[in-house]
Amino acid sequence: MNAAYEKLLGGRSGLIGLLILCGLLLVVFPLVFDIFRLNLVGKYLAYAFVAVGLVLCWGYGGILSLGQGVFFGVGGYCMAMFLKLEASDPISTKIQSTPGIPDFMDWNQITELPLLWQPFHSFGFTLLAVLLVPTLMALVIGAAMFKRRVGDVYFSIVTQAIAAILAILIIGQQGLTGGVNGITDLKTLMGWDIRTDSAKLVLYFVNAGLLIGCILIGRFILNSKLGRLLVAMRDKEERVRFSGYDVASFKVFVFCVAAMFSAIGGAMFTLQVGFMSPSFVGIVPSIEMVIYAAVGGRMSLLGAVYGTLLVNFGKTYFSESFPELWLFLMGGLFIAVVMYFPNGLAGLYQSHGKLLLSKLSGWKRRRVISLAPPAVAKPQPALADVTIELPHGSLEGSK
Amino acid sequence: MVSLSEFGAIFAMQGFNGLSVFCVLLLMALGLAIIFGQMGVINMAHGEFLTIGAYITYLLSKLTTLYAPSLQPYYFFAAIALSFVTAYIVGYVTEWLMISRLYKRPLDTLLATWGLSLAMQQTFRSIFGAKEVSATLPDWLMGSFKPTDSIDIPINGVFMMALTAVLTGVIFLLLFRSRWGLQVRATMQNRLMSGAVGINTRKVDRSTFALGCGVAGIAGAAFTTIGSTGPTSGSLYIVDTFLVVVFGGAQSLLGTIASAFSIAQTQSTAEFFLTGSMAKVLTLSAVILILLLRPQGLFAAKIRK
Numbered sequence: 001m002n003a004a005y006e007k008l009l010g011g012r013s014g015l016i017g018l019l020i021l022c023g024l025l026l027v028v029f030p031l032v033f034d035i036f037r038l039n040l041v042g043k044y045l046a047y048a049f050v051a052v053g054l055v056l057c058w059g060y061g062g063i064l065s066l067g068q069g070v071f072f073g074v075g076g077y078c079m080a081m082f083l084k085l086e087a088s089d090p091i092s093t094k095i096q097s098t099p100g101i102p103d104f105m106d107w108n109q110i111t112e113l114p115l116l117w118q119p120f121h122s123f124g125f126t127l128l129a130v131l132l133v134p135t136l137m138a139l140v141i142g143a144a145m146f147k148r149r150v151g152d153v154y155f156s157i158v159t160q161a162i163a164a165i166l167a168i169l170i171i172g173q174q175g176l177t178g179g180v181n182g183i184t185d186l187k188t189l190m191g192w193d194i195r196t197d198s199a200k201l202v203l204y205f206v207n208a209g210l211l212i213g214c215i216l217i218g219r220f221i222l223n224s225k226l227g228r229l230l231v232a233m234r235d236k237e238e239r240v241r242f243s244g245y246d247v248a249s250f251k252v253f254v255f256c257v258a259a260m261f262s263a264i265g266g267a268m269f270t271l272q273v274g275f276m277s278p279s280f281v282g283i284v285p286s287i288e289m290v291i292y293a294a295v296g297g298r299m300s301l302l303g304a305v306y307g308t309l310l311v312n313f314g315k316t317y318f319s320e321s322f323p324e325l326w327l328f329l330m331g332g333l334f335i336a337v338v339m340y341f342p343n344g345l346a347g348l349y350q351s352h353g354k355l356l357l358s359k360l361s362g363w364k365r366r367r368v369i370s371l372a373p374p375a376v377a378k379p380q381p382a383l384a385d386v387t388i389e390l391p392h393g394s395l396e397g398s399k
Numbered sequence: 400m401v402s403l404s405e406f407g408a409i410f411a412m413q414g415f416n417g418l419s420v421f422c423v424l425l426l427m428a429l430g431l432a433i434i435f436g437q438m439g440v441i442n443m444a445h446g447e448f449l450t451i452g453a454y455i456t457y458l459l460s461k462l463t464t465l466y467a468p469s470l471q472p473y474y475f476f477a478a479i480a481l482s483f484v485t486a487y488i489v490g491y492v493t494e495w496l497m498i499s500r501l502y503k504r505p506l507d508t509l510l511a512t513w514g515l516s517l518a519m520q521q522t523f524r525s526i527f528g529a530k531e532v533s534a535t536l537p538d539w540l541m542g543s544f545k546p547t548d549s550i551d552i553p554i555n556g557v558f559m560m561a562l563t564a565v566l567t568g569v570i571f572l573l574l575f576r577s578r579w580g581l582q583v584r585a586t587m588q589n590r591l592m593s594g595a596v597g598i599n600t601r602k603v604d605r606s607t608f609a610l611g612c613g614v615a616g617i618a619g620a621a622f623t624t625i626g627s628t629g630p631t632s633g634s635l636y637i638v639d640t641f642l643v644v645v646f647g648g649a650q651s652l653l654g655t656i657a658s659a660f661s662i663a664q665t666q667s668t669a670e671f672f673l674t675g676s677m678a679k680v681l682t683l684s685a686v687i688l689i690l691l692l693r694p695q696g697l698f699a700a701k702i703r704k
Contacts, residue, residue: 064506064509066509144691145691145694148691148694149694150690150691150694151694152505152506153439153441153505153506153509154645154690154694156441156506156509157441157641157642157645158645158687158690160638160641161638161641161642161683161686161687162687164638164683165680165683165684165687168676168679168680168683169676169680171676172674172676172677172680283638287510287513290510291510294510324521324525326521327517327518327520327521327524328517328518328521330514330517331514331515331516331517331518331519331521332514332518333514334510334511334513334514334515334517335497335511335514335515335518337510338501338507338510338511338514339497339500339501339511342504342507
């Protein structure tokens with residue numbers, strides 16, 4: 001019991017942090033926001049899955065993937081294909097020249113459901129596909145890259161190119177994927193109308209619950225021996241390799257986990273928003289997802305969620321009120337976070353917030369003050385997540 | 400029945416097409432070969448430096464047609480020079496304020512410069528508007544050569560080729576035959592040692608980065624001859640450019656040239672059989688596959704790490 005408490009929740013401070021997040025997501029937001037805004041929050045939380053995955057593979061593993069949008073998109077497309085098939089039963093599509101196939105296929109003069117789409121009639125298969133297709137893709141990409149020791153920067157560029165390829169492919173294959181518009185007009189899930197307010201509320205809670213589940217899985221990974229190995233690999237890969245560990249396999253594993261998280265996020269996104277399009281697959285969204293993790297703190301699973309929420313709230317607010325300013329702000333945020341707060345919100349909390357809190361409550365923690373000055377480039381175990389002591393932590397990556 | 404001469408014409412045009420794609424790729428990649436290949440800085444704002452050059456050329460063409468129509472045939476050379484200077488200065492300042500603090504964190508330069516590129520795009524949009532603009536070309540750049548009846552070679556394409564050749568030559572001389580180039584290569588290979596033998600590595604870094612940006616500016620000026628310029632036109636090229644440099648082997652200028660050539664030829668050959676977007680997918684996939692076989696690129700420098 002005690003071991004599980006330590007591993008899964010990260011001790012007392014970890015538990016408190018998690019409880020605060022749970023309270024915020026499950027109680028405060030549903031009470032404060034109306035259903036429209038809540039649905040919006042649910043959409044942001046779908047991105048948070050990607051950010052949580054990025055904390056694992058980028059913050060701890062040192063693998064910066066610029067192609068997370070690929071996994072988000074594939075997960076989302078798998079779900080969308082199932083919903084689209086359900087929405088295009090022969091009765092509601094009877095005005096088409098070929099009833100019973102999705103409308104965009106009809107527009108593209110396709111008369112028969114393509115082979116790729118056939119298995120998506122089954123919900124069980126769809127769920128498996130959402131989880132496994134992106135993971136297998138990550139497995140292939142990761143194994144091919146890491147076994148051949150393709151370095152950090154090269155990996156980023158190759159994943160970016162893969163994101164570009166997939167986006168071009170989806171747009172190019174209009175008859176199969178719906179092209180630029182994507183798969184739209186999704187109505188029901190197993191006969192359950194997902195467009196009603198009550199359905200949106202349920203989906204929001206499912207989404208938040210899944211996200212918390214993913215955070216717990218992430219914590220379990222980080223607090224186990226694997227987590228310590230990941231940090232060691234990030235900082236001194238050669239040394240870990242020479243100690244007899246198969247570095248590549250660990251990297252592939254964490255990359256696959258991140259991909260699976262992203263895919264779950266993508267599927268939940270489709271359910272809540274009601275469509276999926278290539279604009280969530282390409283390079284720009286993929287890099288934006290990286291910035292969510294960076295703003296929240298690349299070393300903190302909980303921070304990633306807050307970062308995602310903050311950036312997206314900001315994006316919605318500013319693009320509604322000052323559309324001109326938004327890109328400047330976003331650009332400035334990238335630069336400022338990278339240059340001055342490499343550990344994001346969580347790092348800021350670690351270096352200043354904790355001190356402030358303990359001063360406020362007059363309750364001095366013994367360790368906080370002795371932690372060297374909040375040097376910008378030095379990571380500290382992030383907000384309630386880790387109990388790992390970094391030997392001479394460097395965020396700089398492996399070199 | 401297609402006659403032999405017609406077949407030859409198609410062949411020649413297709414070959415020329417491939418060559419001009421090659422020039423486009425090489426022009427874009429030359430600056431990045433310096434910044435990413437030599438310095439290891441991932442400059443995601445490279446496309447925007449290109450756009451700077453393009454907008455400068457557009458501005459200059461506007462100004463000459465308004466105030467000095469008689470200079471119109473020659474303005475393009477001034478535009479190239481001014482594009483270089485402007486991009487050089489912006490690059491210099493960027494290195495000074497931003498990049499110089501991130502040399503130890505290469506992955507973070509990626510995010511920071513991505514932020515820079517967003518801000519630059521919005522700046523372009525605020526100044527020039529969201530619509531695409533195009534420079535008025537001098538008359539001598541319009542039109543085409545007609546060596547035979549069926550072959551048609553546009554002059555601007557030839558001009559691009561000449562410019563690419565000259566630029567590649569100049570960069571080669573600068574990097575491998577000049578004292579400054581020696582300092583650059585020394586600094587990039589071993590910063591500490593270079594500092595110890597008296598090279599001012601800070602200065603070298605700054606001028607190297609700025610030179611890379613300046614070359615991107617020239618590429619931007621050249622691009623106005625073949626297309627129009629919008630706030631986001633730079634970002635269209637960025638992935639291709641990185642792939643060209645990575646594919647060629649980051650340290651090697653010769654590799655960059657070879658990889659630009661092979662990617663361009665694959666692309667234009669595939670375009671002959673498939674649609675443009677599928678040709679691109681095919682080319683990019685092929686590049687990734689080959690990169691998996693040779694992770695360090697075509698012409699990897701053999702060094703011990």
